[in-house]
Amino acid sequence: MSTTTETKTSIKGGEFLIRETDANDVFIPEEWSEEQKMIAQTCKDFIEQEIHPRLDEIDSMKNPELMPSLLDKAGELGLLGTSVPEAYDGFGMNFNTSMLVAEVFGAAHSFAVAISAHTGIGTLPILYYGNEEQKKKYLPKLATGEWKAAYCLTEPDSGSDANSGKTKAVLTDDGKHYVINGQKMWITNGGFADVYIVFAKIDDDKNLSAFIVEKEFGGITMNEEEKKMGIKGSSTRQIFFNDCKVPAENLLSERENGFKIAVNILNIGRIKLGVAAVGGSKAIISAAVNYSNERKQFGTSISNFGAIKHKIARMATMVYASESAHYRAGQNIDDAYDSLIAGGMAEAEAKLKSVEEFAIECAILKVHGSEVLDYCADEGVQIYGGMGFSAEGPMDRSYRDARINRIFEGTNEINRMLCIDMLMKRAMKGTLDLMSPAMAVQKELMSIPDFGASDDDALFAKEKKALVNLKKAGLMVAGAAVQKFMQKLGEEQEVLMNMADMLIEGYVAESCLLRVEKLVGQKGEEAMAPQIDMMRVYLHEAIEKAASAGREAINSFATGDEQRMMLMGLKRFTKVEPMNLKDARRRIADYVIAKNEYPF
Numbered sequence: 001m002s003t004t005t006e007t008k009t010s011i012k013g014g015e016f017l018i019r020e021t022d023a024n025d026v027f028i029p030e031e032w033s034e035e036q037k038m039i040a041q042t043c044k045d046f047i048e049q050e051i052h053p054r055l056d057e058i059d060s061m062k063n064p065e066l067m068p069s070l071l072d073k074a075g076e077l078g079l080l081g082t083s084v085p086e087a088y089d090g091f092g093m094n095f096n097t098s099m100l101v102a103e104v105f106g107a108a109h110s111f112a113v114a115i116s117a118h119t120g121i122g123t124l125p126i127l128y129y130g131n132e133e134q135k136k137k138y139l140p141k142l143a144t145g146e147w148k149a150a151y152c153l154t155e156p157d158s159g160s161d162a163n164s165g166k167t168k169a170v171l172t173d174d175g176k177h178y179v180i181n182g183q184k185m186w187i188t189n190g191g192f193a194d195v196y197i198v199f200a201k202i203d204d205d206k207n208l209s210a211f212i213v214e215k216e217f218g219g220i221t222m223n224e225e226e227k228k229m230g231i232k233g234s235s236t237r238q239i240f241f242n243d244c245k246v247p248a249e250n251l252l253s254e255r256e257n258g259f260k261i262a263v264n265i266l267n268i269g270r271i272k273l274g275v276a277a278v279g280g281s282k283a284i285i286s287a288a289v290n291y292s293n294e295r296k297q298f299g300t301s302i303s304n305f306g307a308i309k310h311k312i313a314r315m316a317t318m319v320y321a322s323e324s325a326h327y328r329a330g331q332n333i334d335d336a337y338d339s340l341i342a343g344g345m346a347e348a349e350a351k352l353k354s355v356e357e358f359a360i361e362c363a364i365l366k367v368h369g370s371e372v373l374d375y376c377a378d379e380g381v382q383i384y385g386g387m388g389f390s391a392e393g394p395m396d397r398s399y400r401d402a403r404i405n406r407i408f409e410g411t412n413e414i415n416r417m418l419c420i421d422m423l424m425k426r427a428m429k430g431t432l433d434l435m436s437p438a439m440a441v442q443k444e445l446m447s448i449p450d451f452g453a454s455d456d457d458a459l460f461a462k463e464k465k466a467l468v469n470l471k472k473a474g475l476m477v478a479g480a481a482v483q484k485f486m487q488k489l490g491e492e493q494e495v496l497m498n499m500a501d502m503l504i505e506g507y508v509a510e511s512c513l514l515r516v517e518k519l520v521g522q523k524g525e526e527a528m529a530p531q532i533d534m535m536r537v538y539l540h541e542a543i544e545k546a547a548s549a550g551r552e553a554i555n556s557f558a559t560g561d562e563q564r565m566m567l568m569g570l571k572r573f574t575k576v577e578p579m580n581l582k583d584a585r586r587r588i589a590d591y592v593i594a595k596n597e598y599p600f
Contacts, residue, residue, distance in 0.1 A: 013358040018437045023517040027331030043104035058233035068192045075145020088139035096330035102272040106279025110233030117188040122149025125197045129253040150193035152184040163259045167200040180244040190237030199258045208258030212250045219244030230400030269409045271362040274369030275326040281319045281376040286597040288383040309589035311379045317534040318372045325511035329361040363419040367412045370405035377402040416500035438479035445569045473573035474502040498553035505542035530591040533584040547574035
């Protein structure tokens with residue numbers, strides 16, 4: 001057992017790019033325990049009984065007490081305290097279990113946003129950074145829902161550039177209070193929160209500090225609810241702090257540690273947003289498949305048409321791959337936490353460090369999950385046809401609600417650039433050896449290709465070889481870009497986003513392959529035929545996307561012989577054995593259509 005733990009915990013964040021992973025070392029959703037399945041079912045039952053029948057009422061915002069009352073009911077079931085330790089009246093679940101809860105609630109529209117903000121960015125800063133007195137005072141009330149939480153970071157002139165916020169905090173002469181003045185906007189749960197995590201700069205500090213602010217402290221006013229494209233039932237307010245007196249002991253963590261708190265909490269928010277998007281995508285697929293089976297045109301169900309099957313298969317394939325990647329990363333975080341605890345680190349610090357280690361994966365998955373949801377929502381509308389465009393059908397709400405996820409928790413553009421920036425910084429610090437593999441790829445470009453196929457009869461050998469080459473393509477482009485731009489690479493945002501797309505597709509495709517390989521090892525190839533089809537289809541699509549991104553990057557900075565050599569290398573590294581994608585997608589679609597829901 002100890003050997004297995006050592007193997008699992010030895011992986012570093014971002015290291016997937018330069019290291020092969022054994023399928024037995026990844027967690028797959030098929031391995032949920034009975035207890036975890038029961039928790040997920042409790043969440044599903046809550047959504048079916050309390051949320052779905054009231055979606056129109058929630059979105060109307062006519063009853064300001066409705067959303068808080070729904071959070072109260074979730075609190076009674078323990079669903080607000082999944083990440084809070086038992087010592088503070090929570091359930092103390094591991095990270096992957098809290099991910100599962102987030103996934104299920106991803107189908108709850110505006111309520112998903114409210115519960116995510118409360119349990120995530122509203123509660124976790126106190127859990128991870130609060131002192132013992134702060135934890136004892138606030139966590140039990142947040143875990144049970146007696147108090148609701150919000151997170152006040154964004155300002156009119158500071159969004160992605162969060163540390164440029166102008167909200168100020170000044171210590172009173174007697175040293176007993178901080179007086180906060182400033183404005184915050186887009187504050188989820190702002191209208192009914194009892195506790196705010198507020199970020200402000202003390203005096204003329206360079207970096208933000210964080211404060212736990214109770215509404216009862218006074219000096220807090222707010223605008224009317226924002227009118228939004230989607231998630232209309234989520235309370236979103238501008239909040240003004242006018243000489244708000246906060247006890248000095250409510251400073252969260254150390255002075256000027258606020259920006260670090262914001263960044264680390266957002267890492268958690270990103271991966272949980274991504275997995276919630278997976279949950280929302282599954283609900284859309286189930287609804288769209290059900291409709292396609294019922295809707296008849298030309299004397300037959302539209303689910304019998306090839307064009308509809310193509311859509312259903314692509315939706316299911318993308319969701320399956322994204323889900324595989326999310327829970328792989330979630331287990332990596334849990335394993336890292338266990339290792340840090342075994343090494344003697346304090347619980348809160350270990351939780352922070354374990355997520356921070358996989359911040360690259362968190363950024364990758366926020367992007368992938370949110371874009372998969374957008375794709376599914378768009379195709380869901382298309383499958384419903386005219387009813388998809390009608391406010392009477394379910395796709396109207398799904399389409400509008402999905403759009404915010406590419407903006408929440410850092411825009412997808414910011415997250416694309418972040419994952420490359422973090423990867424490069426780790427390489428510069430020596431925590432990730434990207435240089436040696438990148439140089440090996442450069443050397444390979446000058447050599448004669450290896451046409452050997454001695455192990456191609458092994459299970460998924462061709463797919464694994466294609467993945468190894470896909471990673472080489474990413475290393476080749478990244479290495480050349482670094483050499484070309486050096487310290488100015490950060491200014492080449494288009495190239496960074498090309499590089500990120502190659503990184504994202506490599507990680508997700510590998511995660512999908514590892515999941516299917518593990519399943520086949522457990523249940524055999526015949527039983528996993530649809531999953532094998534999805535893995536192969538996704539791999540082909542991932543390689544196509546990576547090849548396109550790679551070409552765009554190379555053509556933007558290379559010329560002459562260098563350009564020709566790199567393009568030849570890219571073609572070589574993104575070569576994949578042809579397969580009949582149409583027939584594979586039809587088999588996937590037929591399986592999903594027969595089940596009349598997302599069945600995996």
